[in-house]
Amino acid sequence: MNKNLLWPILIGFCILLHSCRVEDDLAQSYKEPQNKFAAFSKNGNAPVSYSKAFEYLYNRYYEIRDIPMKSQNKSGEPVPYTDFRFHSQIMEIENGDKTMIFPVINGNRVIAITAGLIDKEETYLKYYYVSQDYDQYDFAINAFQKLVDQYSNTTNRAIVGGGGGLGDGGDGDTHEIPNIDIQPPKGGGGMYFPLPGNPGACMACPPDDGLPSGDCPKFKACGSNGGGGTAGNNNTDPCTKIADKQRNPKYAAKFNALNKEEVFNMDKERGYYEKQPPLGVNTEAGFVQIDGPPGTTGLDLPDDTTGISGLFHSHNNTDGSIKIFSPTDVRTFINTLIGNAGTYGGGYANAYSTVVTSQGSYTLKFTGKTHPGGIDYYTTKVWDEWYRDEMEKTQDSNGEFPQNKVEDVFNRFLKEIVNKSGLEIFKVTENTAVKMSYNTATKKTDLDPCP
Amino acid sequence: MKNLFLIIIFFIGISCKSQTYPLTETIVPPGSYISDTQNQLTAFEGNWMGTWKGKTILINFKKIIHGYDDHDNCYRDYLIGKFQVKDASGNILFDNLTIPDNNAKIQGKRIFANGTYSLTYGDDELCFKSGFIRINFNNSAKTEIRFKFTEISQLIEPDCFYHGKPADQRPEPLPKEIILTKQ
Numbered sequence: 001m002n003k004n005l006l007w008p009i010l011i012g013f014c015i016l017l018h019s020c021r022v023e024d025d026l027a028q029s030y031k032e033p034q035n036k037f038a039a040f041s042k043n044g045n046a047p048v049s050y051s052k053a054f055e056y057l058y059n060r061y062y063e064i065r066d067i068p069m070k071s072q073n074k075s076g077e078p079v080p081y082t083d084f085r086f087h088s089q090i091m092e093i094e095n096g097d098k099t100m101i102f103p104v105i106n107g108n109r110v111i112a113i114t115a116g117l118i119d120k121e122e123t124y125l126k127y128y129y130v131s132q133d134y135d136q137y138d139f140a141i142n143a144f145q146k147l148v149d150q151y152s153n154t155t156n157r158a159i160v161g162g163g164g165g166l167g168d169g170g171d172g173d174t175h176e177i178p179n180i181d182i183q184p185p186k187g188g189g190g191m192y193f194p195l196p197g198n199p200g201a202c203m204a205c206p207p208d209d210g211l212p213s214g215d216c217p218k219f220k221a222c223g224s225n226g227g228g229g230t231a232g233n234n235n236t237d238p239c240t241k242i243a244d245k246q247r248n249p250k251y252a253a254k255f256n257a258l259n260k261e262e263v264f265n266m267d268k269e270r271g272y273y274e275k276q277p278p279l280g281v282n283t284e285a286g287f288v289q290i291d292g293p294p295g296t297t298g299l300d301l302p303d304d305t306t307g308i309s310g311l312f313h314s315h316n317n318t319d320g321s322i323k324i325f326s327p328t329d330v331r332t333f334i335n336t337l338i339g340n341a342g343t344y345g346g347g348y349a350n351a352y353s354t355v356v357t358s359q360g361s362y363t364l365k366f367t368g369k370t371h372p373g374g375i376d377y378y379t380t381k382v383w384d385e386w387y388r389d390e391m392e393k394t395q396d397s398n399g400e401f402p403q404n405k406v407e408d409v410f411n412r413f414l415k416e417i418v419n420k421s422g423l424e425i426f427k428v429t430e431n432t433a434v435k436m437s438y439n440t441a442t443k444k445t446d447l448d449p450c451p
Numbered sequence: 452m453k454n455l456f457l458i459i460i461f462f463i464g465i466s467c468k469s470q471t472y473p474l475t476e477t478i479v480p481p482g483s484y485i486s487d488t489q490n491q492l493t494a495f496e497g498n499w500m501g502t503w504k505g506k507t508i509l510i511n512f513k514k515i516i517h518g519y520d521d522h523d524n525c526y527r528d529y530l531i532g533k534f535q536v537k538d539a540s541g542n543i544l545f546d547n548l549t550i551p552d553n554n555a556k557i558q559g560k561r562i563f564a565n566g567t568y569s570l571t572y573g574d575d576e577l578c579f580k581s582g583f584i585r586i587n588f589n590n591s592a593k594t595e596i597r598f599k600f601t602e603i604s605q606l607i608e609p610d611c612f613y614h615g616k617p618a619d620q621r622p623e624p625l626p627k628e629i630i631l632t633k634q
Contacts, residue, residue, distance in 0.1 A: 293618035300607045320601035328605040388571045389522045393477040397563040
């Protein structure tokens, strides 16, 4: 009798213990980590792009330490850099850590391999050079070299101590660079690929002790909802965003394609829009060229504006043209580009609109956390009338519009009429940006160069 | 004492009277009057006609005296323009000759020292097509006007009725450059 009672009590005790353990596990799993890397976290339906996350965090590490990017050394020679456009598949190691390898390139030659490693909890990240003792080393070097040969046929954009990329070869937009497939490494101790046993493993590489490693505060990239490699990116600093874009070979190519006298002297406007892939599709955004009808000063957006988060377009040298954004340009930025950037492009801060003219180029950015609200017909009408009346006042007797006065009027327009918190304008070149803002006291434009 | 009172009233009256500025001015204190003191606008008044690309345009310029400008919070003498455009077959393409003066799509702004008068054009019915117009007399008899129109660049959204259409199927309400003859 006693024996019969003992068994149910023991079983009940075990069940109780187990349920407590399960509850603890559940509580653990639901607890939102405060020290995770945002870039490796899923954001909604958008899958994590590990290559982009590794690239973003690598660059970010140097960016927040203000380590300048260089394309050449003092002697004018190319310097080695890690090119994150080329990568292996993401490899999950036995304990759940994840790793990916990237080529180190010098003068179009793959000279070494960088490994990125994020631990299972996504709380610790490190990059290191892989030793030649790695049994797949030669295979990986050769596989990367084939890709580099195939997809890079233009100038280098090398970065010392930072990520970079080769020029995409003109029509690079249409190429999806495949990853290389390699055998996942085995081992443990947090460094699955063998470390260089001596400094000679990659003599040409930047100092190994300079490679990024650490927890997310060290990268200023903590969060639990995307960032960098995924849709959400907590960094809304427009200077950083513009600099990131300017370093992007595709973006730079489009800017340079418009910033030409032959384009300014065309009898039509030209532009490129950047369209994000649909949610759940993990591919790079693409650029599409659009031309206005000959003899006109307008540029049509495509029938379907879904996913368009960025836009370049020219304002040409026709007599009396205004060489800065028009009210409809601003309306499109707010109504279309900001919203699409929020839904498809990783956050409102990733929206941009750039107008390229012979008198200077300008980029609109938005730093707000919430959408500034759509611009309706009546508001557009008010904007249009104000803009026309004030721009007319800048006109000289020859019918020209002096650019400094045009900038003052436009900056006043943004501040006093559009009046959307977080909406900012920058005067840009291929590789610089200067924030412009209207000073109500001086009635002039203040300039604040980006660092 | 009575005279002193009248003198004070007289000077107060003078100081309260709004200041008057010539048509060349663009920035004036609130309540001021930008006046056609030299009667330069009158010669532009009336019907003017010209042709371009097989189309005929009739523009009527009318002088508004001491109209209130709520954008600059001042009063001004200025021209308004209304027009009708017909194709080669006589079909009316655009016609705003009968709209109220305060809704005129062409509004005058100022005159330059060289005699060129500057106006603006805006049409929210054509997806906010807008621009700047400059007119000046082309002969000493003032029977011809040189008319020049510069359009402001615009992005055209898919909901605009002429979105995606070729240039010859888009509205072109005003010629870029034309000589208009007094009717």
